[in-house]
Amino acid sequence: MTSALRVSPTVAGLAGPTPCVLPDTTTVPVSPDPTPPPGAPAHPAGDPVPSPWIARWLAGVRPGGRVLDFACGAGRHARLAHVAGLEVVAVDRDATALRSLEGTGIRTLQEDLEGGRWSFGAERFDAIVCTNYLFRPRLDLLAALLAPGGAWLHETFAAGNARYGRPSNPAFLLRPGELARAAERNGLQLLAYEDGFVARPKPARIQRMAAIRPPFDPERWPLG
Numbered sequence: 001m002t003s004a005l006r007v008s009p010t011v012a013g014l015a016g017p018t019p020c021v022l023p024d025t026t027t028v029p030v031s032p033d034p035t036p037p038p039g040a041p042a043h044p045a046g047d048p049v050p051s052p053w054i055a056r057w058l059a060g061v062r063p064g065g066r067v068l069d070f071a072c073g074a075g076r077h078a079r080l081a082h083v084a085g086l087e088v089v090a091v092d093r094d095a096t097a098l099r100s101l102e103g104t105g106i107r108t109l110q111e112d113l114e115g116g117r118w119s120f121g122a123e124r125f126d127a128i129v130c131t132n133y134l135f136r137p138r139l140d141l142l143a144a145l146l147a148p149g150g151a152w153l154h155e156t157f158a159a160g161n162a163r164y165g166r167p168s169n170p171a172f173l174l175r176p177g178e179l180a181r182a183a184e185r186n187g188l189q190l191l192a193y194e195d196g197f198v199a200r201p202k203p204a205r206i207q208r209m210a211a212i213r214p215p216f217d218p219e220r221w222p223l224g
Helices: 052-058 076-083 095-099 136-143 178-185
Strands: 066-070 087-092 107-110 125-131 146-157 189-198 204-212
Touching: 052 076, 052 125, 052 146, 052 189, 052 204, 066 076, 076 087, 076 125, 087 095, 095 107, 125 136, 136 146, 136 178, 178 189, 178 204
Parallel strands: 066 087, 066 125, 087 107, 125 146
Antiparallel strands: 146 204, 189 204
């Protein structure tokens, strides 16, 4: 796999937001996924394990913080955050998927993610997790749900993924630098950003970021 190159501010958070603007032609190779953290919870059969990228950055959320797992599916990241002692709201439009979280203590909401008003729209969160999902018209609304010091953790498929399978529709594939630009226009500090190829859990083109709303304590979010 291609060696990693991570784009991050030099000293995150010490001098306020430092926009990291990537031109449309920028492609940053994605580093190999790290080993999942020790003690990661078991999941029901058939439910994928949490993304190591999400697990890494969730560790910076303040104790007892509020997490929104947006387009949560079967809730792999909602479960991870809940086991870590965080207060979790898991949102999806699929009632069947949400039923798999019954009895876990996780608050679930069935919502139309792409139309109408969100019932949680007035709430604020210490982390927003979104994986394998993209609906461009609501990216800015998602960022607006962050409390000061809150992190937007997003990981999904990127342009070029058609080479490896689905999704192949450009409507569902991030353009080069797109997440970084979304963070900048919403006043967020970009902590980490990657755009490139991954071999696991299956070959794919992926873009992912961790971005945070100032002010925040940089020691809670070490760059590794």
